[in-house]
Amino acid sequence: MLLIRNGRVIDPATQTDALRDVRLDGDKIVEVAAPGQIQLDAHNGEIFDATGFIVAPGFIDLHAHLREPGQESSETIETGTKSAARGGFTAVCCMPNTKPVNDNASVTRFILDRAKASASVRVWPIGAASVGSKGEAIAEIAAMRDAGIVAVSDDGKPIATAKLTRQVMDYCLSLDLPVIEHSEDVSLAAGAVMREGVTSTRLGLPGMPAAAESVCVARDVQLAELTGARLHVAHLSAKASLEQVRSAKSRGLRVTCEVTPHHFTLIDEDVQYDSRYKMNPPLAARDDRKALIEGLADGTVDAIATDHAPHEPALKDVEFDRAPFGVLGFETALALALEQLVHAGRISLMRLVELFTTGPAKVLGMERKIWPGQPGDLTIFSFEQPWTYDVKQSPSKSRNSPFDGRQFKGGPVAAIVAGRMIHKK
Amino acid sequence: MTYRFRDLLALEPLNADELTFLLDQSKPFQEIQRHPLKKLATLRGKTIALAFFENSTRTRISFGTAASRLGADTMNLQAESSSLKKGESLLDTVHTLNAMKPDCLVMRHASSGAADFVARHLDIPVINAGDGTHEHPSQGLLDALTIRDRKGSLENLHITILGDISHSRVARSNIHLLAKFGCRFTLCGPAMWVPRELESIGPPGASIRRVFRIEEALEDADVILLLRVQTERLHEPALSAGDYILLYQLNAERLRLAKADAIVLHPGPMNRGIEITPEVADGAQSCVLEQVTNGIAVRMALLFLLTSGAVEEGNVAVAENQPKESTHASH
Incomplete structure (x- = not known):
């Protein structure tokens, strides 16, 4: 169980651009609702506060x-x-x-x-x-x-x-x-x-x-x-x-x-x-x-x-x-x-x-959408948070990036695959 | 005035003052070539590594002679004996050479940018003795020295370059140097050897045009730079020698289309009977042997400037000891 709270959900499939709470259960999205609408006492899993971040498929x-x-x-x-x-x-x-x-x-x-x-x-x-x-x-x-x-x-x-x-x-x-x-x-x-x-x-x-x-x-x-x-x-x-x-x-x-x-x-x-x-x-x-x-x-x-x-x-x-x-x-x-x-x-x-x-x-002939029943795959990112790419920190075995040392505004914050948080910055 | 770089990788990043400085520094070494005793002690105790990853005879001998006339020792690495044949990487090879503590690395390599790449990894001066089809800076300098001696000045000359310019590092170094002095260029050869992009490689405002007819190219030329038709190298596509002779060989009759006092340069080795006829090669307008002699003077000046650092040993030329940046940092 994972609850993503108060993120700005941007979902092209439903043309949504609004603050939402998204609840995942098992490997699926089970609930998408306005912030605060999801009963917290019903949720006993992990809560991720996505305030200020964008939540995308x-x-x-x-x-x-x-x-x-x-x-x-x-x-x-x-x-x-x-x-x-x-x-x-x-x-x-x-x-x-x-x-x-x-x-x-x-x-x-x-x-x-x-x-x-x-x-x-x-x-x-x-x-x-x-x-x-x-x-x-x-x-x-x-x-x-x-x-x-x-x-x-x-x-x-x-x-x-x-x-x-x-x-x-x-x-x-x-x-x-x-x-x-x-x-x-x-x-x-x-x-x-x-x-x-x-x-x-x-x-x-x-x-x-x-x-x-x-x-x-x-x-x-x-x-x-x-x-x-x-x-x-x-x-x-x-x-x-x-x-x-x-x-x-x-x-x-x-x-x-x-x-x-x-x-x-x-x-x-x-x-x-x-x-x-x-x-x-x-x-x-x-x-x-x-x-x-x-x-x-x-x-x-x-x-x-x-x-x-x-x-x-x-x-x-x-x-x-x-x-x-x-x-x-x-x-x-x-x-x-x-x-x-x-x-x-x-x-x-x-x-x-x-x-x-x-x-x-x-x-690929597939769908991607933040909607109950859909696979629990979400990408959370920041729009403006400054950070610097350091290729030495990469889990990749290789280092061949022309962007090493580049300063960025906004980037990935978390990745959720099949209802599980697999990366969190 | 001084030389502000640690290395000499290319002429493109140098301005007119810096180029003039390098040419001026070569003057006293030209003088030495006329002495009966040519050996100085200026670089005694210094070691110059000559790493020729691509076959070369004249440039290698010229740098070797320049080093020896300055009193320096040399270590030689040649393509045939190179450990590259045994699968060692370029980086490992030059790190090994560097561990033998030379004071300067002179290198030739078939890959464009190889000297630039090596210089980024070494802490000693690197002199590019020709990298692929990129640049051959010491050749550009010796050509300019030869032209300046004959013409009195490098300003505003009309330079005609004939042949396979696309694959010529000599042509690129000449363009980058002479364009800084307001020279205008006519590049001539078959279109596949003279791609139109060459018209844009010079500094802003440089006048470079390509023409396909040699008669048009020679008109009003002050300097004619010939390039060797590299018969041993396969071109894409190969052009028959017969067609090349028909269209672009410099013979006495064609030479008359240039200015009466035009001079002819060739980086050598020449293919007599292909890009040049014997009577032009041996004629009064030909500078080919002066180029060879000047090559030693220019290379002595470069080795002196890049390795002496301190002035006290220098009795012919003066270089200030100050922090040097690398040429690749500026382009």
């Missing part, structure tokens, strides 16, 4: 790398989900590029067993679209679906060919699963370590043009139109890609997309041979960032996703061009969204909550 991260199985020196399901909980996430979708690749039901079951034993938050695996994510044959998607995957993706790279993408889309249409695409023309991106532009030219680092992404988004959107499948564009970074998603939506296609906090915060000009700024897709141009923020504001973007990609220091602390792609994301996502989007006056708090909750839930 549990945050969902559509895109993360938990590195287990296979790369446990960089992260495990245990350490990754602890970090996710600190970031206010209550559910995390983990990408299949583990070792071995999550391309069959036994790997899916292994991940879910490890999650059951060690995870702080819900772990929703994403299965590989093709065997070994090699782009040759379709993976055993139906068996993985029955084992518990929520989507398919060959993330880390695109589904290799247009033909296979079409087949995967057709198959996933019949299985009612979304296809999450890491849209990238690998020939245009070959050898590149950052976005092509004046900065890459100045630094002498090989760059990939924006078209490396948007050419593939064009392919994928047209195939979604051809098949009628649900296409979700992962970590969208280029203005030209966003325009294609916007146009697809206006034509009524089932196309969605996510944007990462680092792409709406940083740009290619921030790259200074510091591998903490190296990820794929790379930090984009100033104009792209501006377009992404517009897309976040106008509804074109469906979700904020972290692309949490831990790499242990020994891998990351090398020459820029030899470092692996990826940055940590869980613990700074909400604070960056507050800073860049809400405090900057670009979106409302309601819209912010939507981007972390109902938005990603819809991509």
